[in-house]
């Protein structure tokens with residue numbers, strides 16, 4: 001992806017009419033296709049900064065630079081920036097005001113004086129994309145928090161912005177609702193939209209963002225990749241932040257000399273990857289076994305519990321305790337890694353899918369992307385995984401099970417890439433195939 005700066009700010013300062021200084025010396029940069037987290041406590045100036053970014057507020061000092069040119073606060077220039085930089089407010093009720101979902105999402109395009117047919121096509125397409133088509137004639141105030149959030153997002157997405165800014169989008173949602181919104185945002189990001197999220201959720205910012213700005217007391221006190229930010233104890237202390245849970249677990253593993261690599265993990269599959277398998281285990285051994293004997297652990301597999309993707313070779317009994325249990329040294333090898341098959345739902349054929357499911361080759365089925373989930377749901381296929389599908393598929397394959405993932409709309413390549421990246425980094429080989437990749441030819 002080429003580096004392209006869409007929006008920049010230089011030393012912004014903003015004081016509200018009542019004299020409250022809300023933002024000072026704030027310089028940030030938003031590049032195409034990036035996931036950016038603005039992390040800061042309440043009152044640090046996050047919402048104010050967002051209102052400055054699309055010209056709703058005008059700074060007393062500093063500039064907003066949009067595609068290389070300073071933002072001028074007149075009609076045409078404001079219109080340009082607002083079309084391209086969409087904001088989803090923290091409280092959906094501040095954003096949604098039309099009598100129906102459809103009318104609300106149509107508001108922006110109508111305002112741009114788009115022809116009526118074009119508006120209808122765009123709004124319907126967007127509602128389908130976010131999974132709200134069936135609710136289009138409902139009054140928005142009857143919807144759930146997550147659905148309202150989707151309406152607000154649809155109202156922004158319909159304008160085809162380059163940047164989508166969301167002010168604490170996950171705070172008021174339940175975990176399932178939050179996962180769904182996040183899935184949707186990640187999907188939009190795959191299509192090169194820059195996503196900017198304000199949050200005080202450290203775990204989320206650490207594992208999600210490409211780049212983080214720390215905003216404390218109206219100022220940016222640090223910025224960098226999640227690794228850079230969260231490896232700097234001084235910066236964390238200044239910001240009053242704790243370290244992310246994933247890192248905390250990793251540091252504890254490392255302190256106990258149980259980490260086999262020094263690669264700092266960001267996700268659960270990456271934590272798993274750092275674990276050094278134990279080389280000594282306690283086992284019940286049959287009578288007659290002596291110290292120094294080799295054991296065939298095939299017989300003892302159930303005693304080892306769930307051996308995830310590891311076969312045991314070369315065992316030796318080191319010590320037999322009077323209880324009859326023994327300390328056994330084992331060498332392990334990776335074995336029995338499952339495969340991942342991706343089914344491109346852009347070329348969806350129910351019969352074909354039924355065949356795949358009936359083959360019994362797959363232990364776990366996942367569905368990724370809003371549209372795919374709707375298709376799969378309407379055919380009553382009941383996937384096992386619907387959120388965090390890629391990470392969970394990797395974890396499943398590592399346990400020797402096979403996964404079938406339904407996805408489409410450009411997410412196929414994304415899934416292949418993410419799994420291949422994991423394999424490259426970890427040295428584990430998970431076989432990934434696409435069952436029915438688009439060939440460009442019409443299929444019967």
Ligand SMILES: Nc1ncnc2c1ncn2[C@@H]1O[C@H](COP(=O)(O)OP(=O)(O)O)[C@@H](O)[C@H]1O
Nearest residue numbers: 016018020022041042043044045046047048049
């Ligand atoms: N409309 C307003 N009038 C006066 N002060 C405001 C207004 N909105 C926010 N502030 C103040 O500006 C500062 C930054 O607030 P805000 O941008 O809402 O921070 P955050 O979104 O990080 O919680 C706070 O001190 C807040 O009280």
Ligand SMILES: [Mg+2]
Nearest residue numbers: 046047090167
């Ligand atoms: Mg706020």
